[in-house]
Amino acid sequence: MTVRVGLLGCGVVGTEVARLLLTQGDELAARVGAPLELTGIAVRRPDRRRDPAIPAHLLTTDAEALVADVDVVVEVVGGIEPVRSLLLRAMASGASVVTANKALLAEDGPTLYEAAAEHGVDLYFEAAVAGAIPIVRPVRESLAGDRVERVLGIVNGTTNYVLDQMHSTGAGFDDAVEQAQALGYAEADPTADVEGFDAAAKAAILASLAFHTRVPLERVHREGITGVTAADVAAARASDTVVKLLAICERTTDPDGVSVRVHPTMIPRDHPLASVRGAFNAVFVEAAAAGPLMFYGQGAGGTPTAGAVLGDLVSAARHRVHGGLGPRESRYADLPTRPMGEVLTRYHVRLDVEDRPGVLEQVARVFAEHEVSIETLRQTVAGEQDDQATRRATLTIVTHTARDAALGATVDALAKLDVVDAVASVLRVMSD
Numbered sequence: 001m002t003v004r005v006g007l008l009g010c011g012v013v014g015t016e017v018a019r020l021l022l023t024q025g026d027e028l029a030a031r032v033g034a035p036l037e038l039t040g041i042a043v044r045r046p047d048r049r050r051d052p053a054i055p056a057h058l059l060t061t062d063a064e065a066l067v068a069d070v071d072v073v074v075e076v077v078g079g080i081e082p083v084r085s086l087l088l089r090a091m092a093s094g095a096s097v098v099t100a101n102k103a104l105l106a107e108d109g110p111t112l113y114e115a116a117a118e119h120g121v122d123l124y125f126e127a128a129v130a131g132a133i134p135i136v137r138p139v140r141e142s143l144a145g146d147r148v149e150r151v152l153g154i155v156n157g158t159t160n161y162v163l164d165q166m167h168s169t170g171a172g173f174d175d176a177v178e179q180a181q182a183l184g185y186a187e188a189d190p191t192a193d194v195e196g197f198d199a200a201a202k203a204a205i206l207a208s209l210a211f212h213t214r215v216p217l218e219r220v221h222r223e224g225i226t227g228v229t230a231a232d233v234a235a236a237r238a239s240d241t242v243v244k245l246l247a248i249c250e251r252t253t254d255p256d257g258v259s260v261r262v263h264p265t266m267i268p269r270d271h272p273l274a275s276v277r278g279a280f281n282a283v284f285v286e287a288a289a290a291g292p293l294m295f296y297g298q299g300a301g302g303t304p305t306a307g308a309v310l311g312d313l314v315s316a317a318r319h320r321v322h323g324g325l326g327p328r329e330s331r332y333a334d335l336p337t338r339p340m341g342e343v344l345t346r347y348h349v350r351l352d353v354e355d356r357p358g359v360l361e362q363v364a365r366v367f368a369e370h371e372v373s374i375e376t377l378r379q380t381v382a383g384e385q386d387d388q389a390t391r392r393a394t395l396t397i398v399t400h401t402a403r404d405a406a407l408g409a410t411v412d413a414l415a416k417l418d419v420v421d422a423v424a425s426v427l428r429v430m431s432d
Contacts, residue, residue, distance in 0.1 A: 006070035009077035016306035096316040100127035106201035113329035124312035132304030147288040148210040150250040157279035158193035159245040195224035203247035212333040221261035221340040241266040257338040341405030346429040352421040355391035373400040
């Protein structure tokens with residue numbers, strides 16, 4: 001038999017998927033046990049100038065007809081509609097689905113899972129989380145017999161590049177974003193990356209897999225990196241940490257549940273994630289039996305992502321030839337998603353204050369009133385100052401672990417003190 005493949009999308013990733021299918025057909029057939037035939041590529045503008053490797057006769061604007069007459073649909077378009085409807089139509093027609101669509105999986109994954117189960121087809125999505133990095137398969141298959149306790153991920157190459165530039169070259173946020181755009185790491189509108197939307201979608205998928213629980217995207221706490229300043233980076237360097245945008249998914253106790261969040265985090269320089277440079281991604285998994293595991297590599301780009309897509313395609317095609325199905329959705333645990341306020345974390349706070357007797361006492365009292373313990377406190381006097389003027393200083397405070405709600409309330413109360421000119425910065429610090 002021949003496995004017929006329909007491709008939705010012919011952008012950077014889609015072009016590379018098509019090229020590899022057409023140029024490595026013999027090798028892929030040997031792995032599958034049958035030839036793979038690319039029967040069509042659905043695009044919106046077939047007359048658009050494209051890579052010469054893409055045969056014009058494969059292009060079609062009739063996506064609905066394409067998905068209804070193939071064995072496997074590969075989707076690299078992105079977005080919610082009309083993609084969701086097309087994939088549901090494909091599965092209803094008996095086609096398995098390979099997708100790189102993190103937004104759709106995070107927003108409405110259960111609908112796709114249920115359709116795949118109802119129609120007895122596969123749903124694969126390795127490329128939806130971290131490009132070429134194999135993380136979906138290890139979490140939902142290799143670690144199926146283990147208990148995952150925590151997943152920490154640098155899952156957005158754009159933000160990692162920006163923060164790395166700020167750390168390594170002293171560049172400001174805007175300049176670092178412009179460099180990322182010039183190199184093709186960031187879109188003309190980088191909002192989805194720098195505001196954490198991309199990472200939040202990936203976090204929802206990872207948490208759902210790791211904890212056998214449906215985690216809706218709206219329950220993922222999200223903060224981006226637009227507020228990270230050069231002063232924050234300098235403060236991190238002084239404390240032997242680095243700032244990374246982390247996706248943090250962890251199992252909680254007292255009460256039982258899962259916490260899923262994305263925000264800038266100060267990471268100790270000796271942690272493996274601290275050494276992830278440039279536009280690379282990495283996912284750090286902590287499991288009860290396996291212990292710490294780290295997956296590292298290119299998280300984006302046409303060729304790396306296409307490689308992950310083809311890996312899924314080979315698996316789905318093998319099942320069409322030899323029988324069987326891939327893993328189904330696992331949601332038996334059905335753990336509640338805890339709100340951010342209940343999460344145990346630590347804060348790194350910088351305050352601009354008056355430098356006079358009694359200031360430290362007032363600041364310490366606010367922490368005590370909110371039952372937040374101070375781990376370290378450092379005062380820095382602001383340069384040369386006139387003795388006749390009100391002297392200024394900066395207080396840098398790192399807390400012990402506390403509920404995020406208590407820490408947030410503490411910061412709000414500090415901002416209201418007469419002796420505090422400004423809360424200059426608030427960053428979370430990685431907890432053990």
